[in-house]
Amino acid sequence: MTRHLLRDDDLTAAEQAEILDLAVSLKKDRWKLKPLEGPQTVAVIFDKSSTRTRVSFAVGIADLGGSPLVITTASSQLGGKETPADTARVLERQVAAIVWRTYAQAGLEEMAAGTRVPVVNALSDDFHPCQLLADLLTIREHKGDLAGLTLTFFGDGCSNMGHSYALAGVTAGMHVRIASPAAYAPREDVVADAQRRAAETGGSLTLYTDPLEAAAGADVIVTDTWVSMGKEEEKASRLRDLGAYKVTAETMALADDGAIFIHCLPADRGYEVDAEVIDGPQSVVWDEAENRLHAQKALLVWLLRQQ
Numbered sequence: 001m002t003r004h005l006l007r008d009d010d011l012t013a014a015e016q017a018e019i020l021d022l023a024v025s026l027k028k029d030r031w032k033l034k035p036l037e038g039p040q041t042v043a044v045i046f047d048k049s050s051t052r053t054r055v056s057f058a059v060g061i062a063d064l065g066g067s068p069l070v071i072t073t074a075s076s077q078l079g080g081k082e083t084p085a086d087t088a089r090v091l092e093r094q095v096a097a098i099v100w101r102t103y104a105q106a107g108l109e110e111m112a113a114g115t116r117v118p119v120v121n122a123l124s125d126d127f128h129p130c131q132l133l134a135d136l137l138t139i140r141e142h143k144g145d146l147a148g149l150t151l152t153f154f155g156d157g158c159s160n161m162g163h164s165y166a167l168a169g170v171t172a173g174m175h176v177r178i179a180s181p182a183a184y185a186p187r188e189d190v191v192a193d194a195q196r197r198a199a200e201t202g203g204s205l206t207l208y209t210d211p212l213e214a215a216a217g218a219d220v221i222v223t224d225t226w227v228s229m230g231k232e233e234e235k236a237s238r239l240r241d242l243g244a245y246k247v248t249a250e251t252m253a254l255a256d257d258g259a260i261f262i263h264c265l266p267a268d269r270g271y272e273v274d275a276e277v278i279d280g281p282q283s284v285v286w287d288e289a290e291n292r293l294h295a296q297k298a299l300l301v302w303l304l305r306q307q
Helices: 015-027 052-063 084-090 105-113 129-143 161-173 188-201 212-213 232-245 249-254 286-307
Strands: 043-048 067-072 095-102 120-123 150-154 177-178 204-210 220-221 260-263
Touching: 015 129, 015 161, 015 188, 015 286, 043 052, 052 067, 052 120, 052 286, 084 249, 095 105, 095 188, 095 232, 095 286, 105 120, 120 129, 120 286, 129 161, 129 220, 129 286, 150 161, 161 177, 161 188, 161 204, 177 212, 188 204, 204 212, 212 249, 260 286
Parallel strands: 043 067, 043 095, 095 120, 150 177, 150 220, 177 204, 220 260
Antiparallel strands: none
């Protein structure tokens, strides 16, 4: 059966750890594995603009001996005349895997349902599992074993990043805190899925409305942009609703003395995070950005091994 990564809990705790171990190995020896040698092609499809995702997948696929085929929906039939399922049927006869950065999670699920090659969610409105693999790799590098660490996410808990932290964090055995207004809490079904996974791993998920309480003693402080691509018209209301959840020096002072700060980027300094935090000594955002390359290479290697 073909394996895909559409959401973070598609991986078991053991599988997630295996991919992170492989990412560590590939970071030490970048060109040691060439599963796409030939070269085989990987389709990398973008409905949304991208810097880190586009560069890291294109470079990573080349590192693995393959050829990245970057496709935009504006220059293809996908989303217009052709369904995701039909697109997948065409692509699977010519490519080794499909990576898609899109809007609706349902499109990814449709694409993966009938295809014989791995489909990777490179971001959807609901989840961002590739980013979480990079983030977990970064946390592991700076804090050691993931299990038992406390991570607090500030901002829109119902965002793709909020959902992915809930699922991936507890899968790693972490204690995940989501700090957001009640109206921005994670979806109930995602919370239920995270709690089921936490019961297996010893992790936990706790929802907070008080940002200062959520920050207390945390090992990792996380935020994300408050205004996602395509939702710029919501900026004024989000600044009003989420203003109390900005990560500041005070936030970091409440966390553990050795706490690190991560942000998937791009960042809007002065809005979700103060410049003195993201540019300060506790910030590891540039390691995190680099780790998209290593984590995604490990993911592709792992998925291809499952074929």
